[in-house]
Amino acid sequence: MPLFSNVPALRLTLAYAFHDPSSLLPHQTIPTLLSLPLPLGPSLPSLDGTGRKPTIRALVLDKDNTLCPPETAKLHQAYINKIEKVKECTEFSHSAHSILIVSNTAGSSPAPEHEAEAKQLELELGLPVLRQHPDRKKPFCGPDILKYFKDHGVTDNPREIVVVGDRLATDVLLAREMGSWSIWCRNGWRNPAMPGRDYRGFFSKTESRFERIMTRGFGNTAPLPKAT
Known part of the structure; x- marks a missing residue:
């Protein structure tokens, strides 16, 4: 979903960009979902500088330009294989x-196309897709995600959750608002057979420039998740 169609997310992103830009930075950066390290906990920053790595029990996974090409539910076999490894x-x-797909398209509204995408992903991957309230799309659906994991006995601790996605303004910011960890797929979705094709849009590329300036230019890092 283009950022400009999610006006509340745009406002929140701009507020952070001006007043607390480090909060838009991920805790870990990978090229694509295919590079996701397993297990996740050892790849994340230490808790409170103690050297102790976080315990991870739940994963929030973005769809568009992370799991699938943008605005489709088409699954490449390499990504299906990766998901199987994550599940194991x-x-x-x-x-x-313990793994929940959260998308601003699939499952994000009662619209037939959004529900059809959600059911297709659930059937093909064996993973649940969050049915979002239309007024609480990413990055505002954190309470719904936390309730899902708590209701299903996975975890009630946001610091045991990792959010993986391609957008700073929705996925990384969602993790920040929840008090969870974020892993950013810098290049979005790429076809392993044609890795040079870039599916990122204007806002995604702008976010990449922002992240590069903040980390390489100013040496900023993401703050640790807020303590529960």
Whole structure:
């Protein structure tokens, strides 16, 4: 979903960009979902500078330009294989509800096309898709995500959740608002057979420039998740 069609998200992003830009930075950056390290906990920053790595029990996974090409539910076999490895990881194999797809398209409204995408993903991947309230799309659906994981006995601690996606303004900011960890897919979705094709739009590329300036130019890092 283009950022400009989600005006509340745009306003929140701009507020952070001006007043607390580090909050738009991810805790970990990878090229694509195919590079997601497993298990996730050891790849994340230490808790409170103690050297102790976080315990991870739940994963929030973006769809558009992370799991699938933008605005489709078409799954490449390489991504299906990766998801199977994620499901088998000890951090997530304890519950069928420990991995949740959260999209601003699939499952984001009662519209037939959004519901059809959600059902297709659930059938092909064996993963649940969050049915969002239309007024609480990313990055505002954190309370709904936390309720889902709590209701299904996965975790009630936001610091045990990782959000993976391609957008700073929705996925990374969602993690920030929840008090969770974020992993940013810098290049979005790429076809392994044609890795040079870039599916990112204007706003995604602008976010990449912002992240590069903040991290390489100013040496900023993402703040640790807010303590519960």
